[in-house]
Amino acid sequence: MKAVRRLILSRIIRAAALSLTFSAALAVADTTLLNVSYDVSRELYKDINAAFEADWKATQRGRITINQSHGGSSKQAQAIASGLQADVVTMNQSPDIDYLADNGLVATDWRQRFPHEATPYTTTTIFLVRKGNPKNIQDWHDLARDGLEVIVPNPKTSGNGRYSYLAAWGYALQTSGSEDAALAFVKDLFANVPVLDGGGRGATTTFTQRGMGDVLVTFENEAILLARELGDDKFDVVYPSLSIDASAPVAIVEKVTSKRGTEQQAKHYLDFLYSLEGQEIIARHYLRPRNAEILEKYSHHFPAIKTFKVEDTLGSWRDVGKKHFADGGIFDQVVENQ
């Protein structure tokens, strides 16, 4: 008993010592940046940060450490607005950065600060079906068929779900030409949804682990990752005839960087996302890079697909948010009469 106790005690002391040296190391490092990001970008930024830190060292600028914070993107934006000291934000939908701009943390013209409207990569919404596509799901109109189960994350709480919903809406609007028909279509589609998970990963778990649903509607990178990681014998990826452009926006949180004196580092960091190295890492994570050469190099991952932009076809994000997702908006009507 005594020996055990001594062992535990020595472990505690060692852990305390370790954490002390760890925080000391942080204090010695020349600069740190905090990147506040959305939920499922962990793996991507782990690679990006390692490459950026090495690059920063190689170009003799000193040492830099990038710290990461991940979570539901709206929650992350709220955390920054209430004081989380983020130097940069990397989100998956622009309303979250607009919210920060409204609160004076990010420049209002943040879209003009970096190329491609400050979106270093893009993805789109596609389908993941069970191997061999037993229900023969080819396009959006198949999802509204009777007796089918569709897994989509909740559009009210998840950026992924929001894009899926808008993709379905945009498809219906283009094929039918009227909002009434589009409303009827998404109503039929959401009548087939047995579970509304809070976020993209939750929906993935429901589809892959719980055996729910005939089709998962999610981002391309998530779908390819699943099809590859969980074995090719379980799932197939299906590309609809038309989908949505889901570009991931980035911005510098100027209110924080000007206070901490990290403007330059933050700019370099976001520029790195557009560099050849950064773009290559992005492509390796099944996200569509902006650089044409690298997109070409990885074209076997990224079949051509017709996409539309929210801003071009449905109006500004602000209006779309009000019209579709606000209380009493179209999405509420979609789920109301079921």
Add this chain to the structure above:
Amino acid sequence: MATTRNFSVLPGFGLSLGYTLVYLSIIVLIPLSAVFIKTTELSFAEFWQVISAPRMVASYKLSFGASLAAGAINAVFGLMLAWVLVRYSFPGKRLVDALIDLPFALPTAVAGISLTAIYARNGWLGQYIEGVFGIKVAFGPLGVLVALVFIGLPFVVRTVQPILEDMETELEEAAASLGAQRWQSFRYVVLPILLPALLTGFALAFARAVGEYGSVIFIAGNIPFVSEITPLMIITKLEQYDYAGATAIALVMLVVSFILLLIINGLQVWAGRRTGRNR
């Protein structure tokens, strides 16, 4: 020797009361008053519109209904568990006793995920319940109930157990020697003594269930009008940066919970008085 001040037998009343009030203010009252203050950003008409939306009302019914049901189920089976643990001895009793507290210690998300895995269509239990009996547990209101029963289990056991331990078996022997049937001695001797503690356990389990979010969210399925709990509606509002709307719903939960707990407390006092006990 007349003094103008009456000294209590116990010293330190002023100090301890002051401490209690400060502590309660910091921990409970100030955060809760923030809810009231934030809600005043809405006019009454807006407030009413938010809290009386049909989708909200459906969520109140599920949240409070399932919580009351879970509390009741836990009261019955928790009493049984406590009874077995106090009155009988069997191998592995200590292990069972320790197991009771697990739902306290387990992170709620872990509980939710494991319950979902077990009760889902392809889970250990789910495949039989859904496949053979056609009853859908995970991703429906029944799943909510299962999760709430799980997290509320320790409360009744832990409140009833000490009372049972203090209760002498002589009481029941006396009842038996006076000609009471086994059922009668339970109904008229044991139960009245346990009732206040049982009600406390029920109230705690209920209160815990009303506020529960982490475990329910995984198993509920979260379909509007069917399996959305009220805490989810609050989170949904927050995700849309609608702070005032979120606090409006929080206020409803607070007030309803407070009234229900007050009623349960009243019942407890009544039950205590009937058996001649103060508490």
